[in-house]
Amino acid sequence: MTPSTLLxxxxxxxxxxxSLSSDGLALxxxxxxxxxxxxxxxxxxxxxxxxxxxxxxxxxxISGEPEPRVVGIALAGKSLRGYIPSELxxxxxxxxxxxxxxxxxxxxxxxxxxATALHSLYLHRNNLSGPFPPSLxxxxxxxxxxxxxxxxxxHLPPELKDCKQLQRLNLxxxxxxxxxxxxVWSGMDELVQLDLSDNQFEGPIxxxxxxxxxxxxxxxLSFNHLSGKVPASLGKLPATVSFDLRNNNLTGEIPQTxxxxxxxxxxxxxxxxxxxxxxxxxxxxxxxxxxxxxxxxAAAHAGTFxxxxxLSPGLIILISAADxxxxxxxxxxxxxxxxxxxxxxxxxxxxxxxxxxxxxxGEEKMNLCALQCMNGVKSDEEEEEEEEEAGEGGRVExxxxxxxxxxxxxxDELLRASAYVLGKSGLGIVYKVVLANGVPVAVRRLGExxxxxxxxxxxxxxxxxxxxxxxxxxxxAYYWAHDEKLLISDFIxxxxxxxxxxxxxxxxxxxxxxSTRLRIAKGAARGLSYLHECSPRKFVHxxxxxxxxxxxxxxxxxxxxxxxxxxxxxxxxxxxxxGLMGGALPYMNSSQKEKTNNYKAPEARFxxxxxxxxxxxxxxxxxxxELLTGRTPESSPTTSTSSVEVPDLVRWVRKGFEQESPLxxxxxxSLLQEVRVKKEVLAVFHVAxxxxxxxxxxxxxxxxxxxxxxxxxx
Numbered sequence: 001m002t003p004s005t006l007l008x009x010x011x012x013x014x015x016x017x018x019s020l021s022s023d024g025l026a027l028x029x030x031x032x033x034x035x036x037x038x039x040x041x042x043x044x045x046x047x048x049x050x051x052x053x054x055x056x057x058x059x060x061x062i063s064g065e066p067e068p069r070v071v072g073i074a075l076a077g078k079s080l081r082g083y084i085p086s087e088l089x090x091x092x093x094x095x096x097x098x099x100x101x102x103x104x105x106x107x108x109x110x111x112x113x114x115a116t117a118l119h120s121l122y123l124h125r126n127n128l129s130g131p132f133p134p135s136l137x138x139x140x141x142x143x144x145x146x147x148x149x150x151x152x153x154x155h156l157p158p159e160l161k162d163c164k165q166l167q168r169l170n171l172x173x174x175x176x177x178x179x180x181x182x183x184v185w186s187g188m189d190e191l192v193q194l195d196l197s198d199n200q201f202e203g204p205i206x207x208x209x210x211x212x213x214x215x216x217x218x219x220x221l222s223f224n225h226l227s228g229k230v231p232a233s234l235g236k237l238p239a240t241v242s243f244d245l246r247n248n249n250l251t252g253e254i255p256q257t258x259x260x261x262x263x264x265x266x267x268x269x270x271x272x273x274x275x276x277x278x279x280x281x282x283x284x285x286x287x288x289x290x291x292x293x294x295x296x297x298a299a300a301h302a303g304t305f306x307x308x309x310x311l312s313p314g315l316i317i318l319i320s321a322a323d324x325x326x327x328x329x330x331x332x333x334x335x336x337x338x339x340x341x342x343x344x345x346x347x348x349x350x351x352x353x354x355x356x357x358x359x360x361x362g363e364e365k366m367n368l369c370a371l372q373c374m375n376g377v378k379s380d381e382e383e384e385e386e387e388e389e390a391g392e393g394g395r396v397e398x399x400x401x402x403x404x405x406x407x408x409x410x411x412d413e414l415l416r417a418s419a420y421v422l423g424k425s426g427l428g429i430v431y432k433v434v435l436a437n438g439v440p441v442a443v444r445r446l447g448e449x450x451x452x453x454x455x456x457x458x459x460x461x462x463x464x465x466x467x468x469x470x471x472x473x474x475x476x477a478y479y480w481a482h483d484e485k486l487l488i489s490d491f492i493x494x495x496x497x498x499x500x501x502x503x504x505x506x507x508x509x510x511x512x513x514x515s516t517r518l519r520i521a522k523g524a525a526r527g528l529s530y531l532h533e534c535s536p537r538k539f540v541h542x543x544x545x546x547x548x549x550x551x552x553x554x555x556x557x558x559x560x561x562x563x564x565x566x567x568x569x570x571x572x573x574x575x576x577x578x579g580l581m582g583g584a585l586p587y588m589n590s591s592q593k594e595k596t597n598n599y600k601a602p603e604a605r606f607x608x609x610x611x612x613x614x615x616x617x618x619x620x621x622x623x624x625x626e627l628l629t630g631r632t633p634e635s636s637p638t639t640s641t642s643s644v645e646v647p648d649l650v651r652w653v654r655k656g657f658e659q660e661s662p663l664x665x666x667x668x669x670s671l672l673q674e675v676r677v678k679k680e681v682l683a684v685f686h687v688a689x690x691x692x693x694x695x696x697x698x699x700x701x702x703x704x705x706x707x708x709x710x711x712x713x714x
Contacts, residue, residue: 023059023070024051026087030073034082040075060658062093069093071658076122076695077101084128086111095658096120098695100146103127110135120144122698124170127151132176137162144698148172148195160184168193172220179203180226186211192704195220197244204228205245210236216704222246222270229253230274235260240707243267250274253283401458402477403465409435411479414443414488432491440491441476445484446567454480457570461487464563467535471527473550473560487567492558497524498546500555501626511555514671514681517627518713520557521684524549525706527559528620532613532702539563542611544619545599546626598633598649599623602694614696617705621691625649628685630668650692653685683712 020028024046031041044054051070052059058072070091080102086109088094094115100122107130108123119141128147131154136142142163148170155178156171163169164187177200185191185208192214201224209219210233219234219241226248234243235258243263247270254260254268254276265278275283400411414433422430422442431443457480465475479486494500497520500509531539541548541562550558601618603609622633626649633649656666664672667681687708693699700708 019049020046021050021067023091024048026090027051027054027057027070027073029085029087033085034080037078037080037082040078040080058096060093060655062659065093071117072096072098074098074694075102079103081105084109084112084123088112089114091115093117095141096122098122099126100124100695101126105129108133108136113138116140118142119165122146122695123150124148125150129153132156132160132171134159139163141165143167143190146170147174150174152176154178156181156184158184161187164188164190166191170195171199172196173198175200177201180206180209180221182206182208185209188212190214192216192700192708193218196224197221198223200224201226205231205234205250207231207233210234212237215241216707217701218242218244220244221248224248226250230255230268232257234258238707240703246270254279399481400477400479401461403462404474404476407476409437409477414479414486433488440493442473442489442491444487444489444564446487453570457485457567460563460566460570463537467531467539467562469527469530469534471523471557471559472530472562473558489560490558492550492552492560494551494553494555496547496560497549497551497557497623497627500551501546501630502632510670512670515713516555517671518680518684518709520549520551520555521624521627522706522709523557524559524623525620525702525709527557528616529702529706531559531562532616540611540613541616541619543597543599544616544623545597546623549623601696603696612696613702614699617691617699617702618693618696620702620705621688621699622649624684624688624691625653628668628681628688629653629666630670654689657685657689680713684709687712 027044028046031037031044034041040055042055044051048054050059050067051057052068056073056075056078057070058074059068060071062069071093072095073088074096076098077100080099082104083106084099084104088097089109089111092115095117097112097115097118097120101124103126104123105127108128110133112118113133113135116139118139120143121136122144124146125148127150129151132147132152134157136145137159143165144167145163146168149172151174152171153175156176158181160181161184166188167190169191170193172195176196180196180201180203185206191212194209194212194215195218197220201221203226205221205226205228210231212219213236215237217240219237222244223246226245227250229252230245230250232255235255237259239259239262241259243260245268246266250268250271251273252275254274256277263278265280268274268279275281400414402408414435420432422432429445431445432440433443434440458478461475461478468474473492474490475487476490477488479488500512528541528544531541539562541559542565543561544559548559548561550560552558599619599622601615604611604615604618626632629649631649631652653666655661663678663681666685671681687705690698690700691705
């Protein structure tokens with residue numbers, strides 16, 4: 001049905017549609033192409049003059065146009081069953097079409113590509129079929145194309161080479177077949193994601209894939225019928241790229257050059273005729289973990305091996321005797337070390353007695369031990385034993401535990417030191433405490449509850465203590481007692497990013513030049529990426545915001561407060577501050593609540609939702625936007641769009657880019673003098689917008705975010 005026919009039809013059936021804009025009429029064709037959908041389209045009224053208030057529709061004012069035009073359609077996950085009407089191609093300013101996770105069927109109409117402003121097309125997880133549309137790459141601005149989990153089939157056309165602006169191409173879990181074309185990749189200088197997995201592709205892997213220098217994340221060609229050797233050219237890909245070549249028919253030796261050295265064995269599994277490192281299958285016909293004995297040398301071992309299945313009885317007896325002698329020797333060494341330490345006169349026991357053979361008067365030793373035991377301070381040996389037991393769920397409870405062996409102090413130092421309140425929140429009060437040696441530390445009080453969960457608490461704290469990165473605040477020690485739970489960490493001297501951006505006057509610090517802001521963004525991304533990818537627990541922070549990014553005197557950033565929500569949960573109560581260190585410090589009302597956290601991802605605002613790493617990515621994107629614009633998401637309430645709350649800061653920036661507003665209208669005014677970095681500012685804007693995508697599956701990993709930021713200005 002052509003647009004003119006549709007208009008005639010609508011005027012006959014719905015005379016009131018005469019007042020509806022042309023964009024609205026095109027959208028009504030989508031409503032009529034879907035079976036049901038009464039709830040989704042309940043506010044799509046043909047009597048409206050504009051569709052801009054309809055659910056799932058985004059509009060923007062366009063220069064030269066008398067009224068706002070439709071720029072986005074977002075109807076994902078609505079269980080819509082129908083076809084995609086060709087009339088959507090008349091939406092000449094449409095930029096994003098998001099219909100994924102529905103039940104659309106049939107082919108993608110070629111008329112859709114008359115909407116030449118399209119840059120993002122998300123149709124994954126539907127029932128669409130037919131070939132890859134060759135005319136799709138006439139969309140010169142197309143950046144994101146996701147056709148995954150449909151029933152598309154046929155060969156990839158050579159016209160794919162015209163999609164030069166593509167950043168993400170996902171065709172996974174379809175029925176595409178034939179060779180992966182070799183001559184279409186060289187011009188895709190922006191491609192960061194390529195997923196062709198779970199199709200029917202056959203033939204060799206093209207050497208040209210090694211030229212995708214912008215690729216990040218995973219190159220996924222798994223679960224196809226690819227054959228031939230793994231091309232050595234893939235070694236030219238960035239070291240951060242992971243390969244997934246599983247379950248193909250690849251043969252020969254895995255190359256050992258470039259980025260191949262960073263791949264694990266799982267990248268190559270399911271290829272029976274593939275060999276070499278990192279697989280355990282060597283290319284000489286034997287497993288790399290086992291040797292074989294052949295030729296004349298094998299006869300020399302005839303007296304040693306009784307058969308191929310076991311050892312001779314004589315050798316078994318010899319090995320057993322050697323084992324017994326070794327165990328006896330180790331036992332003697334242990335006994336000697338034990339009695340040597342027991343005779344050490346400089347140690348004391350918390351049993352209330354000085355150790356046997358100690359120097360000095362017994363009374364002095366008794367007093368020292370009593371003081372240490374009363375304060376929960378343990379000797380080195382006892383402390384190490386307790387830390388081990390705490391990590392393994394042992395029975396030891398309480399006291400001051402130094403997690404970092406190179407950073408030791410005693411509890412009485414903490415009790416007698418000067419303390420200053422640094423801040424208050426729902427996670428307790430934080431104090432600055434200067435130890436006797438002049439070293440300042442930050443002390444956070446967690447509360448008084450959770451006495452029955454010490455083992456769980458200690459295990460969690462020790463996991464946090466193992467996280468060591470230049471851009472993450474280091475946890476040095478903790479204290480556990482019935483009426484007190486404390487965390488002792490490094491003190492970072494220059495406040496936090498929120499204070500630097502807003503200060504007392506609401507204006508950013510004059511030291512926050514563009515180069516400083518970019519350094520803060522890169523360092524914070526490195527720290528958060530480490531938490532996600534490399535830390536022992538692969539932590540989710542869950543509360544990324546400027547106040548949790550601390551700064552030192554050189555404006556180097558430090559991620560703080562990760563893992564705190566879990567520890568608060570273990571202690572079982574909201575921290576109160578009723579008396580710390582002798583009750584000399586102020587109180588805070590335990591019922592005090594923090595302001596709404598507008599750094600949260602949209603999916604994090606639903607009750608009972610569990611934190612994910614993609615939450616952190618979204619929150620980090622908001623922080624980037626704040627660094628760029630100088631605006632805070634707390635300056636105005638969130639706006640509800642399609643049942644999802646989105647901070648106005650994100651909407652404002654997206655609208656600015658959609659309307660192609662001058663950069664000077666969006667960037668923090670204090671940065672306008674640094675015109676030479678316009679390209680860098682734009683690049684960070686693009687990273688931030690990718691982080692703040694509404695769909696968490698579309699957001700990049702923090703590893704990718706960090707890599708993209710590192711490339712800016714370097």
